Amino acid sequence: MxxxxxxxxxxxxxxxxxxxxxxxxxxxxxxxxxxxxxxxxxxxxxxxxxxxxxxxxxxxxxxxxxxxxxxxxxxxxxxxxxxxxxxxxxxxxxxxxxxxxxxxxxxFDGLGFMRSLDRAGIAYAGRRVLVIGAGGAASAVTTALAAAGVGEIALFDPDREKARQLAALLRRDFGIAASDAPSNDPAGFDVIVNASPLGLSSTDPLPVDVTRIADHAALCDILMKNQPTPLLRAARSRGLVAEPGFxxxxxxxxxxxxxxxxxxxxxxxxxxxxxxxxxxxxxxxxx
Missing domain, CATH: 3.40.50.10860 (Leucine Dehydrogenase, chain A, domain 1)
Structure with a gap:
């Protein structure tokens, strides 16, 4: 340079x-x-x-x-x-x-995220989506998902109030079924997105229990650091479709x-x- x-x-x-x-x-x-x-x-x-x-x-x-x-x-x-x-x-x-x-x-995060799902062949129309996190990245991802016609969005964040506020925004602006999830249990969801900082540190716990993810489900971990993250490695070891944020x-x-x-x-x-x-x-x- x-x-x-x-x-x-x-x-x-x-x-x-x-x-x-x-x-x-x-x-x-x-x-x-x-x-x-x-x-x-x-x-x-x-x-x-x-x-x-x-x-x-x-x-x-x-x-x-x-x-x-x-x-x-x-x-x-x-x-x-x-x-x-x-x-x-x-x-x-x-x-x-x-x-x-x-x-x-x-x-532009939402535009990039939706195009990354398309590139990976991950179906989202009408699907149930669990998003871990309720900050800026999660807001971008969930508003793009809502606009694209997913069936339901559940948000889990340790700060329950942030998750409630984002869910309320999604219901108000997009008329979508959106809620703050009581736990990070991924069972029953078709797409799981880690939009939280969990994984930036090697000592972080997994954002979700990978053993609870359905066999047909897809996982996205949008972190840029430490890829493949422990979450991505665990999901791929199960044979799941699991994509990083690149x-x-x-x-x-x-x-x-x-x-x-x-x-x-x-x-x-x-x-x-x-x-x-x-x-x-x-x-x-x-x-």
Missing amino acids: HITGTTRLFFCIADPIDQVRAPEVFNSIFARHGIDAAMVPLRVPAAQLEATLRALLESPTVGGVSLSIPHKAAATAIVDRPSAAARAANAVNAVRRNAAGELEGEL DMLILQTPFYLDFFGYPGLAESVRADDSYLRDLLVPEALAR
């Missing part, structure tokens, strides 16, 4: 930061196509998010910001113009400054590129993202 005074900069903000993979993806794309741009990972505590976002995006050198754990929900209230998708999920994962000086917020990131990347002002790059990635899969997907998970 060759950075000069003309390089356009993008930032990926999270706390912690070591699990993020977006900089690898974007920098690979920029290098492959000879684009004078770079994405830099930046750890920012929650208390400093608004000040950091506004300061970074004041610079004409900075083209935009990608947001990860735990900032997606908080950013919705910070940006001046959240998109319809961001408002629906109360989450933002991409921010830019427009010509009027306003911060525009978008959400395609969720890869398949939303073209939407980021459009948002950040690179429509040509976006079309190129839509046409061929095999090199990004080679970059991200460990050999142990390749199919």
